[in-house]
Amino acid sequence: MLKRGSVMDASSQSKKAAPARVKVGVRLRPYMSQEENKLQNCCVRGLDDQSLEIINWRNQLETMKYQFDAFYGDDSTQQEVYARSVEPVLSHLLDGQNASVFAYGPTGAGKTHTMLGSPEHPGIIPRAVKDLFQMTRSENSSSDHWTFKVTMSYLEIYQEKVLDLLEPKHQDLPIREDQDKNIFIPNLTQKIISSFSDFENYFIPASQNRTVASTKLNDRSSRSHAVLLIKVQKREGFSPFRQFTGKLYLIDLAGSEDNRRTGNQGIRLKESGAINSSLFVLSKVVDALNQGLPRIPYRDSKLTRLLQDSLGGSAHSVMITNIAPGQKYYFDTLTALNFAAKSKQIVNKPFTQESNHMPSFVPIKRQREGKEPSTTAPQPNKKLKSESGEESPKPTESSLSTFLKTEGLDSSVVERLLNLEQMLMKKGLKGIPLPRTPKGERLELKRKVEESQIVIQELMEKQRELEAKALAADSGLDQSPNPGDKCQTPEHDAFQCKVKPLQRSAASCTIQRKQAIVQPLQVQNQNTPVSPLGEIAIFKKERLKKKVPCDGSENEANWGMNINADVVEKTRSNLLHILNTGDLKELKSLHKIGDKKAKLIFGWRKINGPLSKIEDLQEIEGMSAKMVASFIKVNLLSNL
Template sequence: MDKKQCKVRVVIRVRPPLLESDKSSVSTSNNHVTIFNHRNVKENIQYEFSAVYGRDSSQQQIFSECVKPLLPKALSGQNVSIFAYGPTGAGKTHTMLGTPLNPGVIPRVINEIFTQIEEEKNACSEWTYTVSFSYLEIYNEKVQDLLEPSGSDLPIREDADKNILIPGLATKVIHNFNEFKNVFGPASNNRTVAATKLNEHSSRSHSIVQLTVKKQKPCQILHGKIYLIDLAGSEDNRRTGNQGIRLKESGAINKSLFALGEVVDAINNGLPRVPYRNSKLTRLLQDSIGGSCHSVMITNVAPEERYYYDTYCTLNLATKSKKIINSTVVRETVGIVKPQRQVVKVSPVKRSGPEKPNRLDSSTDSLDTSDLPSHSISPLLKRQEEWEVQVNQRLQQLETNIISQVQAMKPSHPGAQTPKTKAIHDLQRQLAENHAQLKALASQHTLPHSMKQKLPKPPGKNLTQSLTDGKENSEESVVKPEDALLHSSSQAKRNGDFWELLNTSSVKGLQALQTVGAKRAKLIFDWRETYGAFSKPADLMNIPGFTEKYFQKLLHR
């Protein structure tokens, strides 16, 4: 997979003041945010970001300029992450969810994805699309499913490709925006929300919507994911008045956000170890910050002067985050795509001994080598071919020598009966029997086309007429290439075992074949499950990546 580097895009959104009488400590202009310096009130601190949106910004503007340009990347097999960050009461949930009349980022993303899919289908009907989503929250450092709540703490795992997985997390397949709305609405009610002195509907957990888009056509699948993350805000318990369970919740929220700051600092300082595992939140954001996502961080700040310290800390973390560089990749699977049809499987055959790879040559009728090009015959077959040509030449020389001896023993008078005449008849009968046996044996096998031109032509004499008349006959006794002795019956069982191994073994069992690794074994298994058992070498050549050169190598080993 080719990796491309891109920076985390950080944008600032300043919400309107709750009261017009509140004194503001934040001012915006173009891509700059300015606040006063608490160390010296005569000075100001100015920050620069990718984009800055003031109090008059709309939900549509945020979506169109910051989020919408990234959605085609998800349809091309890449990952996208959009998350809202900021202190409590700064408007993160409003930015991500919005209201029924003024929807936020999450519903707009879902609607736009299906719109773009319809446009791609109209342009090219070769692709098929599957859209599914999961919904979870991190509450008190526990990962909980919101689609199918069970109250249990779900584990976080990482696969061989460094992808973060959550086993047991429910996934719903959706076909349009209305299906998403019918599922997402009740699931949102499962999220933990409570009132504090600063916010009547304060989010007590971090929520993550994972949207998966699978785009496939024969022999190719693109996997794209979109992470829509609404982070809980940091809280000052002296101002929120949290006690009891609320105090415990704010402690877990502040701890995870502090871990997020440590991750950002570690990445910017180039430390060998990034502490993603210090929190469940940073563990799930591992792909979004310093990972393989196209990431947008929508930083929400409150303009009131009483929120100055929260705004100051938020802008400092946002400034550090914009230096982070992610390495994006296209997640693509190339192989056999199973069609939706019933497949007749080959029943496995029990074997007495352990499965071992068997060599394959052309010495059995179960392998039709006439379909193979001449350069794909293994060196073992070539040696056997040369040996059989030599044997055929010697037999013809022997026949010629015997005929010349018979001519020398021919009596002077045609009707005379002498001991020599009797010997001639005995030789004639013996040669005829040997020749018939040779033809009968050779006719049981088929010679590859690549060897037909190499066999020498038989001597142009008819043995019977040469023995009786002593003259060369103009008519040739032609021996067909198919009659040449090529195969030996001792190889039949070995080749049968080879085809049995291909048609009955699991993916792990197929790896017993030399030069067949995990990926090739998976391709062989998928082809067999889709199209049935292998019956000839041409079947293997239909598998992507099985070139003539590789097939020759497989035959040789």
């Protein structure tokens, strides 16, 4: 959950399990050697294996009773705490469900000892990891179609920063949430472990990277929250190739501190503030869950964000609340017990994380080019020669065929799968990239050479066609027309007159060409004929004789355009009418008139009245004669 891996062709599904309440156990720390072991200084008494009472420090006759899932007195052992509270939740990991165990309590109450222990009395973490490997080995020995993969990650939350303890160079890592609402940390180191010795080789050096310091209450006080993640993947070796993924969180929380008693100063005081702040947000999360509020403040702290699955999430959660017996710890003990009483009311909703995928050990082999996939029994005596001249065994039946036959599936299903395999093989030789082997590279190079030869052949055929057309055009241009002649057929139209092909000689050649000249708008004279198709007449100028250099440069035919004077006058009057009566929107619809110029025209018109002619626009500030001429030309052309 801290880091997701991609599985090819996998379809994930979640199976909901029964709701599970957070299990809470309370452990009473024994008196330390430097403390006075006197009954009058004790503020906590155990009633049975589930109940205890706390004595009011003001009135010894007044007590407050609490009942939890388990109570461990000051004479309890590490094995007793583990076997009763933690061991029952480990079996959920092999079913693809998550579990979470975390120690809570004030500073100096024995949380780290409960989680880590000592070489003589190991704590919850080493016992849980050792039993987890024992469970995987026993299940693997009883059933040979399941394989297991176990990984570990280790981090700490120090002053609201996530630090990787396995790779200390990874600092201030973010906490993310995937599309399935699972919490994970990108770039967090994962180590594959296959035995308890592998776990110790990674965990012991990483534990030395955790931030600890000495205070008046504890010589090795934890200054950060430590989180160990153990992820178990259980894969099925046969159809339907199921995979179950379970995650175990083992969390050692830093204790809440009263700076008046710990004597924190400087950096210790800052660390204490960060610890107390995160634990305060943790209590707010518990209150919001118990009250059923619509918003749970998980994001207010890195700790609660990481515990989102453990409190009100999808994990089987166990909280070990550690308390101290002394009277001077009365308020810290009372606060811890109240928090534990509220936490046991939280109900989580575990689910099974299951995915189905095709395993990577069932490959589909590519057959040799031009060979059909073999469906007969292998013949080891017959051999084939490869391209390099070396003899190689004849291709045998594909592993998919063998696998399908051993599975005992329906014959129609097997036939369809084999046909699909054969089709993929045929397409693979054409469209799928060949493998990076010497033979594959030779085939790839050969295929590229063949494609290049086809392209060259096509280009040569096009070149021959162009040369034939050029020769035909050359023979047609030998009889050059007179300048006054007119083209009588569409083949002699001005735009389709052929050009003599490029000559090889250095001498200049003279050919008859038509040059296209774009002239400005001219008002047509009264004697100019008007085209029956419209009031714009396009006429052809006489052909010009020009010498064309032999480098192939050409000029287009000479053309001009005249417009009927009535049409121009009508268009100008419409344009002037818009300038005199149009609003700002209509003025801005004209070409080359933006918002600023439209406002200038509108304001000038209000002061000086309507324009007598379009050229009066020159009197408006910011509009020159050149701009007005361009404005008239563009708008006339657009209206025409």
